[in-house]
Amino acid sequence: MTDLSRATALLTIDVGAVVANWKRLSALVAPAEAAAVVKADCYGLGMAHIAPALFAAGCRSFFVACVEEGIALRRCVPGAMIHVLNGPLGGDEAEFAAHGLIPVLNSLAQITGWSSFAKKGSGAPAVAVHIDTGMNRLGLSEPELERLAAKPEILAAMRPILVMSHLACADDSDSPLNARQLTTLRRLASHLPALPQSIAASSGIFLGRGFHLGLVRPGAALYGLNPMPGRPNPMSQVIKLQGKIVQVRDVDSPMTVGYGATHRVEGKRKLAIVAVGYADGWFRSLSNRGHGMIGGMKVPVVGRVSMDLTTFDVTDVPVEHAHPGGLIELIGPGHGPDHVAEEADTIGYEILTALGRRHHRRWTGAEGAAS
Numbered sequence: 438m439t440d441l442s443r444a445t446a447l448l449t450i451d452v453g454a455v456v457a458n459w460k461r462l463s464a465l466v467a468p469a470e471a472a473a474v475v476k477a478d479c480y481g482l483g484m485a486h487i488a489p490a491l492f493a494a495g496c497r498s499f500f501v502a503c504v505e506e507g508i509a510l511r512r513c514v515p516g517a518m519i520h521v522l523n524g525p526l527g528g529d530e531a532e533f534a535a536h537g538l539i540p541v542l543n544s545l546a547q548i549t550g551w552s553s554f555a556k557k558g559s560g561a562p563a564v565a566v567h568i569d570t571g572m573n574r575l576g577l578s579e580p581e582l583e584r585l586a587a588k589p590e591i592l593a594a595m596r597p598i599l600v601m602s603h604l605a606c607a608d609d610s611d612s613p614l615n616a617r618q619l620t621t622l623r624r625l626a627s628h629l630p631a632l633p634q635s636i637a638a639s640s641g642i643f644l645g646r647g648f649h650l651g652l653v654r655p656g657a658a659l660y661g662l663n664p665m666p667g668r669p670n671p672m673s674q675v676i677k678l679q680g681k682i683v684q685v686r687d688v689d690s691p692m693t694v695g696y697g698a699t700h701r702v703e704g705k706r707k708l709a710i711v712a713v714g715y716a717d718g719w720f721r722s723l724s725n726r727g728h729g730m731i732g733g734m735k736v737p738v739v740g741r742v743s744m745d746l747t748t749f750d751v752t753d754v755p756v757e758h759a760h761p762g763g764l765i766e767l768i769g770p771g772h773g774p775d776h777v778a779e780e781a782d783t784i785g786y787e788i789l790t791a792l793g794r795r796h797h798r799r800w801t802g803a804e805g806a807a808s
């Protein structure tokens with residue numbers, strides 16, 4: 438949606454803040470390399486606007502989830518190293534080669550499949566090898582690594598450039614699993630040639646220098662989510678979501694509000710109906726629990742969030758703020774995605790990646806404005 442006057446909501450994405458967050462992490466982990474995880478369209482915030490700005494700031498290694506994302510990213514950052522976390526899924530190997538994508542190989546089957554593909558071409562294409570150290574999601578198991586080590590000809594057809602693993606409990610610095618996974622990675626990596634290693638995503642970076650290894654893979658922290666839940670957020674806020682008020686109405690008891698009549702009006706109140714609902718990623722679980730900000734005041738969601746609309750109680754808000762056509766801030770500096778996530782009983786990652794397609798999107802920051 439491009440026409441601001443007709444838009445139901447305005448989503449402002451501060452590309453400058455994303456770049457500042459990357460630079461902060463990059464300085465924190467140096468001499469380790471800071472990559473950028475830009476999967477799911479930069480967690481919903483617009484890869485085409487963000488990735489080139491990160492590249493311009495000096496970021497050289499990027500991670501996406503799937504081949505389609507890798508192809509789209511290649512158009513944005515021709516000179517970058519692009520890792521594809523899912524690796525080849527059978528039949529798409531030629532796409533990796535055509536677009537210069539680096540597959541992350543997650544199982545012995547993926548490695549042998551890639552080996553037969555690589556033997557048909559010339560040169561040894563770069564790959565990353567993913568070892569499982571306790572997440573039990575993707576990655577080679579110890580028995581698979583032993584089988585691989587016994588057959589060096591399999592890896593001979595390719596050029597491994599990175600060995601990586603992923604932490605299960607990095608956002609809990611007290612979890613004994615963190616150190617155990619790091620030790621396991623170091624032990625299991627000895628089955629492979631000596632390579633740069635990587636285990637930390639956003640939260641892992643804050644577990645200490647021992648977790649930085651050769652390269653870190655932050656995503657969430659770049660987009661302003663707190664990598665250390667329960668502690669002050671060291672990252673800059675990136676997004677602001679403002680919903681447009683469609684109607685303001687006066688109500689009185691004994692009226693109720695919305696589907697299911699879950700909110701009972703107590704006395705004379707003023708309601709603002711905002712044109713953002715669960716179809717826009719404003720979660721239904723925010724019903725009778727979420728908040729917005731208007732004119733510097735915090736206003737509660739009353740009644741159920743519906744598909745296209747949410748009702749706020751704006752009784753105490755001066756009329757110059759709460760009027761049809763006015764804006765209520767649903768996500769913003771004092772009320773960030775992590776905070777909304779808490780009210781919606783989910784995580785900030787889901788709030789970002791669910792941001793709707795109906796919002797009028799605006800990218801700001803020097804680099805964002807240029808693209």
Ligand SMILES: *Cc1c(COP(=O)(O)O)cnc(C)c1O
Binds near residue numbers: 474476655657
């Ligand atoms: C998504 C992902 C990341 C980034 O994680 P954040 O918590 O967003 O920093 C890093 N590595 C892997 C393997 C991932 O899947």
